[in-house]
Amino acid sequence: MDDRSALAALAAGDETALGWFIERYSAYAATIIDNMLLPRLTAADAEEALADVFVSLWRSAARIRPEGVRAYLAGIARNRARDALRAHRLELPLEEDLLSLPSPGPDEALTERELIERTRSAVDAMTEPDRGIFLRHYYYGQGVAEIAAALDMNANTVKTRLRRGRERLRAELTKGDA
Amino acid sequence: MDVRISDLLFAACPGDLPNPSEPDAGRLRALVMKKIKSPGRRARRTGRTVLLAAALAALLGVSALAAVSGGLDWLRERISSGFVDEVEPVERSVTDEGIELSIIAAQRFGDQALYYVSLRDTSGLGRVQPDIMWQPISAGSSTISELVYFDETGGRAIFEVRAAGIERADGPMPLAMSSLRYDMREVGRTPAELDLSGLPELTGSETGALMREPNAEPLCEIPGSAGAYITAAAYCEGELVLRYDETPGDGYVRELRPVLVTAEGERLSTDRGSAVWSDIYRYTRRNIPVNREELTGAKLYFEGVVYSELYGEWEIQADFGGSAQILERELDIAFDGLVLEDASVTVSPMGVCLSVSRAGSGDIDLGRLPVSLTTESGELDLTTRGSFYYGGDCARACWPVETPLDVGEVSSLRLGSTELQF
Numbered sequence: 108m109d110d111r112s113a114l115a116a117l118a119a120g121d122e123t124a125l126g127w128f129i130e131r132y133s134a135y136a137a138t139i140i141d142n143m144l145l146p147r148l149t150a151a152d153a154e155e156a157l158a159d160v161f162v163s164l165w166r167s168a169a170r171i172r173p174e175g176v177r178a179y180l181a182g183i184a185r186n187r188a189r190d191a192l193r194a195h196r197l198e199l200p201l202e203e204d205l206l207s208l209p210s211p212g213p214d215e216a217l218t219e220r221e222l223i224e225r226t227r228s229a230v231d232a233m234t235e236p237d238r239g240i241f242l243r244h245y246y247y248g249q250g251v252a253e254i255a256a257a258l259d260m261n262a263n264t265v266k267t268r269l270r271r272g273r274e275r276l277r278a279e280l281t282k283g284d285a
Numbered sequence: 286m287d288v289r290i291s292d293l294l295f296a297a298c299p300g301d302l303p304n305p306s307e308p309d310a311g312r313l314r315a316l317v318m319k320k321i322k323s324p325g326r327r328a329r330r331t332g333r334t335v336l337l338a339a340a341l342a343a344l345l346g347v348s349a350l351a352a353v354s355g356g357l358d359w360l361r362e363r364i365s366s367g368f369v370d371e372v373e374p375v376e377r378s379v380t381d382e383g384i385e386l387s388i389i390a391a392q393r394f395g396d397q398a399l400y401y402v403s404l405r406d407t408s409g410l411g412r413v414q415p416d417i418m419w420q421p422i423s424a425g426s427s428t429i430s431e432l433v434y435f436d437e438t439g440g441r442a443i444f445e446v447r448a449a450g451i452e453r454a455d456g457p458m459p460l461a462m463s464s465l466r467y468d469m470r471e472v473g474r475t476p477a478e479l480d481l482s483g484l485p486e487l488t489g490s491e492t493g494a495l496m497r498e499p500n501a502e503p504l505c506e507i508p509g510s511a512g513a514y515i516t517a518a519a520y521c522e523g524e525l526v527l528r529y530d531e532t533p534g535d536g537y538v539r540e541l542r543p544v545l546v547t548a549e550g551e552r553l554s555t556d557r558g559s560a561v562w563s564d565i566y567r568y569t570r571r572n573i574p575v576n577r578e579e580l581t582g583a584k585l586y587f588e589g590v591v592y593s594e595l596y597g598e599w600e601i602q603a604d605f606g607g608s609a610q611i612l613e614r615e616l617d618i619a620f621d622g623l624v625l626e627d628a629s630v631t632v633s634p635m636g637v638c639l640s641v642s643r644a645g646s647g648d649i650d651l652g653r654l655p656v657s658l659t660t661e662s663g664e665l666d667l668t669t670r671g672s673f674y675y676g677g678d679c680a681r682a683c684w685p686v687e688t689p690l691d692v693g694e695v696s697s698l699r700l701g702s703t704e705l706q707f
Binding site: 133 | 288289290291293294295296297305306307308310313314316317318320321523555556557559560562572574650651652672673674675676678
């Protein structure tokens with residue numbers, strides 16, 4: 108079975124296909140959710156969110172492109188984790204998540220694809236541990252203190268490295284601007 | 286132009302996965318199937334206990350759902366909440382495992398319901414105390430409960446239960462409970478008898494293999510935990526790595542957090558790690574960053590709480606009235622640069638509830654939606670009082686009021702930049 112045939116079976120209501128997707132992708136989706144929710148919420152909250160991801164997959168199977176299953180699950184996992192945080196009136200503790208870029212001219216705006224490619228390029232160009240810190244914070248929503256504890260690092264050092272990452276990203280996204 | 290780094294990064298999705306999780310696929314599949322096949326988020330099967338109790342009661346010549354001894358009048362004499370005047374008597378009860386669940390009174394307000402419920406231990410074991418915890422299960426998508434009175438004499442805990450997001454039009458309404466946590470005790474005053482300075486220093490892969498060992502033997506018991514054991518411990522790459530095991534279904538719920546206290550008195554702890562819960566295994570791994578030399582003379586505590594947990598089947602199907610004291614509207618709401626189409630709004634003595642489709646509304650955050658009511662007494666800002674539920678297809682929010690609202694006095698409702706006149 109592959110994603111394409113499993114999606115078709117799932118769209119037809121085949122529970123075996125649902126089990127196949129769970130076996131194949133639950134660790135991936137759980138990792139996204141657990142990194143965002145734990146330890147702010149309980150393991151039971153995380154499990155509930157994870158189950159909702161596959162309920163969404165079950166309900167949306169007919170509308171999902173086979174080549175986009177992994178991306179779909181990642182997006183849904185992130186949204187369900189956010190939902191769980193909101194339900195508990197919590198926010199991801201992100202440092203300066205909003206990045207202000209110079210307004211482009213009418214023909215200069217980056218397309219979404221270009222934004223993503225440049226972001227990927229900026230992250231790939233980061234060296235460790237900056238890259239790992241940047242991903243932990245902005246990808247998984249881990250707080251500064253949490254990262255500092257995990258990496259046995261001073262919180263101010265983590266903040267400095269995050270700032271460096273933001274500057275690198277900004278430079279990449281504004282590359283070519285006058 | 287403003288962009289969110291977190292959104293960009295997520296779209297770029299480099300695929301790096303720190304702290305990989307290992308969910309139990311079988312357990313997850315069962316949970317997903319339960320959600321798919323249940324009409325309501327928490328819907329459960331018909332109460333077998335009630336049917337068995339009815340059969341037994343027929344033999345004994347008594348009613349399985351006996352009238353509650355402390356009824357609505359008794360309750361009104363004991364609690365000051367004005368909402369108790371908004372409900373009507375129900376007086377139905379069911380008993381399982383020696384615990385009696387009773388609905389004293391209830392009322393429905395459109396897609397919401399308000400219950401006054403009591404829990405009582407009929408076995409004489411005294412398990413119902415003010416610190417008990419339970420999760421009511423109703424026909425609503427979200428159900429919350431709050432202890433409003435504890436009757437020392439009768440050993441009864443009285444809860445106000447609010448259910449929202451009820452979709453069924455009419456008929457008996459279920460209220461159920463599947464487990465009860467009781468006898469909460471704090472733990473963490475006694476250190477575990479683990480030789481920290483003698484722990485092996487292992488590589489990451491060796492530690493991973495040790496932590497996944499299925500038949501790990503106990504190294505020592507976690508003091509006060511009623512049967513949780515440290516089953517593996519090692520020092521690995523700057524961290525004390527611990528695994529502790531519990532026995533699934535042993536009747537205890539443990540919320541434990543390892544705390545390492547160094548010889549200098551510094552407290553080191555973390556929630557980082559992973560947990561594996563299945564029908565066969567239940568173990569937790571925790572990683573505490575610490576210098577190896579600091580383990581000498583350090584003590585390891587497990588702080589937290591342990592509950593006893595009782596499983597059973599308590600379910601009451603009760604018919605009770607719906608209040609005419611509600612205003613219901615469907616409208617489009619302008620908020621946060623979006624138009625939430627066909628939002629359903631209910632204003633009742635309990636407050637304001639809103640239900641919107643998530644299709645097209647993206648990552649709507651109802652927590653930031655300004656909400657205020659205008660009544661004959663003035664304006665009532667409810668914005669900061671909300672509780673929220675985000676389901677797969679819809680988002681719901683309720684903004685409760687502190688004292689019952691006289692719906693007849695409400696002249697307008699503002700949601701975001703949309704005003705609704707009544």
